[in-house]
Amino acid sequence: MNTLRKSWALLLGAVFLSGCQFYARSPEDYAKETQALLATKNEDIKGCYDKVLKKDKDAAGVVAVNFKVEKKTGKVVDPTVDDAKTTAPKALTKCVTKAMEGLTLDPPDQRDGMASFEYEFKANPPRQL
Numbered sequence: 455m456n457t458l459r460k461s462w463a464l465l466l467g468a469v470f471l472s473g474c475q476f477y478a479r480s481p482e483d484y485a486k487e488t489q490a491l492l493a494t495k496n497e498d499i500k501g502c503y504d505k506v507l508k509k510d511k512d513a514a515g516v517v518a519v520n521f522k523v524e525k526k527t528g529k530v531v532d533p534t535v536d537d538a539k540t541t542a543p544k545a546l547t548k549c550v551t552k553a554m555e556g557l558t559l560d561p562p563d564q565r566d567g568m569a570s571f572e573y574e575f576k577a578n579p580p581r582q583l
Contacts, residue, residue, distance in 0.1 A: 477561045487559060488523065488569050491530070495553050502549035503575050514577040515542030517550045520570045528562030530554055542575055 479487065506513045518539035522531050533554045535547045550573060559567075 478564050484523075484563065484567055485569075488567065489571070491557055491559055492554070492571055495557065498553040499550055499573060502546055502553060505549065506543055506546045507577070509545075510543065512577050513543050513546065514575050515546070516540060517542045517547050517573045517575070518570065519551060519554065519573075520568070521554065523559050523563065523567035523569060525564055525566045526562050528559035530557040530559070536570065539572065542573075546575065 503513070516539060518536035519533050520536050521533040523529070524531055533551045535551060540547055
C-alpha cells in the first residue's frame with residue numbers, strides 16, 4: 455500500500471510539474487531565436503525574390519515586416535508589411551509575408567512577443583566586360 459501511495463505521489467508530481475513549465479526569454483535571446491526562426495525560411499524568401507526578378511530584373515528594396523509571436527504556442531501571427539519602411543515591389547512583400555506563415559518558436563515563451571524584421575533585396579549589378 456505504501457508503494458502504491460509513493461507511485462501515485464510521483465505520478466501526480468510529474469503531471470503537476472509538466473503542466474507548469476515556464477519559459478521566458480530575455481529580450482536579446484528572443485531577438486536571436488526569432489531571427490534564427492526566420493532564417494529557416496531564407497530559401498523561400500530567396501524564391502520570392504527570384505520570382506519577382508523574372509518579371510523585373512531591376513527589382514530591389516526593403517521588405518519590413520511586423521509580427522507577433524503568441525505566448526504559449528510560439529506561433530508567428532499577423533505578419534504585416536510596414537509600409538513606412540518598405541521600398542520593395544508589392545508582389546515581393548506579399549510573397550515574403552506568405553512565406554512566414556506556419557512559423558513556430560519552440561519552445562514557446564510565456565509572454566507575447568512583438569517583433570519586426572527587415573529583408574533587403576539588391577538587384578545584381580551589371581557585369582563589366
